[in-house]
Amino acid sequence: NRTLLMIPGPIEFDPAVLSAMGAPTASHLAPDFVEAFGQALERTRILFQCPDGQPFVLAGTGTLGMDSACANLVETGDAALVVNTGYFGDRIGNILERYGAKVSHVRAAPGDHPALEDVERALKTGSYKVMTITHVDTSTGVLADIKSLAALGQRYGALVVVDGVCSVAGEELRMGEWGVDVAFTASQKAVGVPPGLALLVAGPRALAALKARKTPVGSYYADWNNWLAVMQAYEARKTAYFGTPAVNLVFALDVSLGQILQEGLEPRFARHARISRALKAGIAALGMGQVPLNDAIAAHTMTAPRFPAGVNGADLLPLVGKAGVTLAGGLHPAIKNEYFRIGHMGAVTLGDALATLGAIETGLAACGYQFQAGAGLAAAEQAYLK
């Protein structure tokens, strides 16, 4: 059964990326691979907009990005502040605690974002080594104002860590200019490569903090000290070994990053914003609310519609699937059964958004929900063309 995969990762991948995945696996020491890995690292640095940052491309998932950021920056007893907008804020809090940090959270109700004043008040009262922010919390679709938050973190001397798993390559993120010390993502989201790679960039302050540690990094695999020489070697088109690179995934990553930079970061962010606007207009026209409380804090890489009154969520998504589009259920524990999630990132097109809305309309109709057929599609088109 062919369906369009419109979940917040993995997503639909470009055929050229998939064909790179399917090429015969080269040695990780082969000249072609050295070139591809070196180029992928250079392109990762450009994608994160961190000219003086050190990129790491590791076999693993987004959670490895979270884990390695925490493992390398935190020593037992350090204080850490989590700007928490949902499930992934809770997760990074747990990871920080695992490495011995004393963790405080600034929370907001599901769908809301903590006020900058609340974050500043917290920064004032503690002496935080690290402050983490989830750029787009995939459990709520809430978008954080990284520029303002990173400036605050810097002002109070915290290392600023951004979980960009649901944002990088889809939402604007200027690591260097905005004062972000570490950011990471995973391959299966807006970067547009099947699951299996964590991409992370560490800025100079983060690397200095690693050097200044008094105790060893609490994770062997995630220790940047083990990977630094490898990343630097490949970027210099040489080889070095610590753990075998995910050869096929790295080839695919290089292809995808090439496409991303070819499109241009600004046009790519604008495309995501435009498709998001269209999809959200379609959802609203069908009488559905959304988890983020307002547009200013709503992601452009995903949408989190609330099930309309009278529609049983457990019924709707399989019906949408039957109509040809795979969507995701809720993830935030407090509101899990009240909403669903649509991912629209990477190579996503207006056509994908319209197909999604069409399948949602078909599913709603099968649930007996009353609405004007085509209303969502028309509103999406109008918003797109505006």
Ligand code: PMP
């Ligand atoms: N952070 C965010 C914001 C995410 O959306 C995800 C994945 N949905 C993760 C971290 C964890 O990534 P992974 O599932 O690849 O480990």
